[in-house]
Amino acid sequence: MSTMTNQLLALRPDWPGIPIELDRAWSHLEELGLGTMSTTGYIIDPYPDSDAAGPYFSANLSLEGWFHEDSVAYTRVLPIAEAAGEGSLIALWLDDEKNARVILLESEGSGFLIANDASELLVLFSIGYAELLSHNLGSSPIEPISPEALEPLRSWVESEFAMTIPDSWPAPGRDEFSAWLDRELGREEPISEDVPDSSTEMPINEAP
Structure with a gap:
């Protein structure tokens, strides 16, 4: 079991378990020396030597401002990156x-499904978006993380899932998680009326 998994489950003993695909990916990245203890807690930076910061995995993220710790909604969400x-x-x-689906909680209060499972999240991380925000998805990264920085994760994902990494990822829109989030937060109207409806199907390219 990876250090990241151990750290997350120690902080959230209520959580039923980490998807095996994530745990294996974290173990691989830790074996490459990419897991470190920072001032904010344990992190895994999947893009070593990248000029762009890029998204990163973290074991000490808070849902403060989203859900109270004693709420049912809190028990259904585990921040990981x-x-x-x-x-x-x-x-x-x-x-x-x-x-266990994968969601994006944006700082201004919106929320979307971005992957149907952990393996799709790892594919998304392998495309090279420097920021995984809703307005960046739907097209190829404008300023992508360099191929050299992507290599440790991307080559593992391609080998592990026997597939080709796509050039872009579908843009999210209103979906079942968005509706659930609005209900849990007591919002009667969508957080943004100009966000299109979105299917929860996240297409993945199969290996040739």
């Missing part, structure tokens, strides 16, 4: 069937 430097989070969300 910083999406960008402005406070947006990537988290696991247990849907009504207890499947």
Whole structure:
């Protein structure tokens, strides 16, 4: 088991478990020396020597401002990564069937599904977006993380899942998580009326 998994489950003993794909990826990155203890807690930076900061995995992220710790909603969300430097989070969300989906909680209050499972999240991390925010998705990264910095994670994902990494990722829109989030936060109207509806299907390119 990876150090990241141990750290997360120690902080959130209520959580049912980390998807095996994530744990294996974290173990791989830790074996490469990319897991470190920072002033804010344990992190894994999947893009070593990158000029752009890029999203990174973190074991000590807070849901403060989203859910109270004693709420049912809190027990269904586990933040696992910083999406960008402005406070947006990537988290696991247990849907009504207890499947661990991947969500984006943006700093201004919106929330979307961005991947159906952990393996899709790892593919998304392998594309090279310097910031995983809704307005950046839907097209190829404008200022991507360099191929050299992507290599440790990207080559592992391609080998592990026998696939080709796509050039871009679908833009998110209003979905089942957005609706759930609005209900849990007592919001009657969507946080943004100009966000299109979105299918929760996240297409993945299969290996040739």
